[in-house]
Amino acid sequence: MQKSFVLNKNQCSSCSLHDVCLPSGLQTEDFSRLDHVIKVSRRLKKGEYLFHVGEPFSSLYAIRTGFFKTSVNTHDGRDQVTGFFMSGELMGMNGISSGIYTNDAVALEDSEVCELPFDNLEQINQSIPELSTHFFRLLSREIVRNQNVMLLLGNMRAEERLASFLLNLSQRLAARGFAANDFILRMSREEIGSYLGLKLETVSRTLSRFNHDGLIDVEHKHIRILKPDLLRELVSGCSHKMIL
């Protein structure tokens, strides 16, 4: 779990994700200022922690490449997954209020993140108001996402949760230019279950049922969605636009 810092300066202006994690109205001079804010890029190997529960909050992290989970510790030593994150998404927002990170962030594959020191961000907020607005939007979107998960956990049956989960992954991958209906799960059945409030056996059983019914094709961690419409039908009703 060694921290591996790479001290290359990033260039947001040339980053392929800048339409995902930055506001659209930025001018060229803003970009150059932005490049000063984002201090370092950092690479993590699979299984490495980006931050731990209880560590003092200093920065937000935007994912350039890779895949992460966030989780919290429960009493009995096990942990509960609170989210999965892919490129262009932001982690660490829950640390702002208390000044310490309230969850762990772990790379589920070799990854690279941008560090956004939050002190500097506050300065930038004043000089680049669009950026301020943008971060408010990102925090707000996280709230909406979490509320959708709350609906899922409070209302849906196992079948519906899994369908919702797969469709959500599919949609986010598609938005990043990957195949929508053919992808590799980066997390274990147990991690999926933890996130969805189910036991791993239930996840496995439900995926098997989907497979048997021809909705999807499951081959270990390789998922192919065969009948996206039928999956959507399973979910539909529980809440219209699920932005997990």
Add this chain to the structure above:
Amino acid sequence: MQKSFVLNKNQCSSCSLHDVCLPSGLQTEDFSRLDHVIKVSRRLKKGEYLFHVGEPFSSLYAIRTGFFKTSVNTHDGRDQVTGFFMSGELMGMNGISSGIYTNDAVALEDSEVCELPFDNLEQINQSIPELSTHFFRLLSREIVRNQNVMLLLGNMRAEERLASFLLNLSQRLAARGFAANDFILRMSREEIGSYLGLKLETVSRTLSRFNHDGLIDVEHKHIRILKPDLLRELVSGCSHKMIL
């Protein structure tokens, strides 16, 4: 459901809640500037809507007095409660990202709120940086709260959810100077159940059991917590600090 506007100018400087909903480092001149931002106060009767799902987002609302629930519509016409809010708390934050409110806000008793137009807020963010920080903290706290609800919905049994819910109400009331162990529920059993992912019958049964076991004293909506420690014991373990 008539909207009732009262066009009195508020004075944040003299509001008894300013340590709850405003940053602590504000100078006198900041306060006067703030009073210009907060346009109007608004009174709502029990049952009245503050905003609806789908309405264009314009403002955040801070509760001065009263009690609210927020909820979203599900397919079958029923609604799912996403939160309960009391004085000093902020509603509408989930509207920032999409530009429309993603839930309803309903007064559960006669209430009064401050309207914080969000355009003006962005201007203020630049001139009063402490305020910007403060709102980031509030949004972040909402994220932490929602994640705690996610844990509750994903991990806990009915007993633990109810205990957690009662302790949370108790703590928030105490923080506002009300009795911690003797209060009136503003919401119905069905609304509690909706929020906790339970059916109203389960809520009723569980409260009855608590009553029978001497943990609490239930008299319709009047709750007296007799053994707060035992309630805490019920919850303890699931997650240490529940900031619902």
Add this chain to the structure above:
DNA sequence: CGGACACTTGATACGACTCAAAGGGAGTGG
């Protein structure tokens, strides 16, 4: 006083969890 609504309580059904065992891959060391 009457009616609607909120709540309580009971009996039953179903879905997910628990316990258990066995299969399959991936990674390691010889």
Add this chain to the structure above:
DNA sequence: CCACTCCCTTTGAGTCGTATCAAGTGTCCG
């Protein structure tokens, strides 16, 4: 490169908790 081990996964059988269905009580409000 192969064999071994460990862990992830699948699948089955039985249990438990909560939902469902249903009836009845109490309360608030017109």
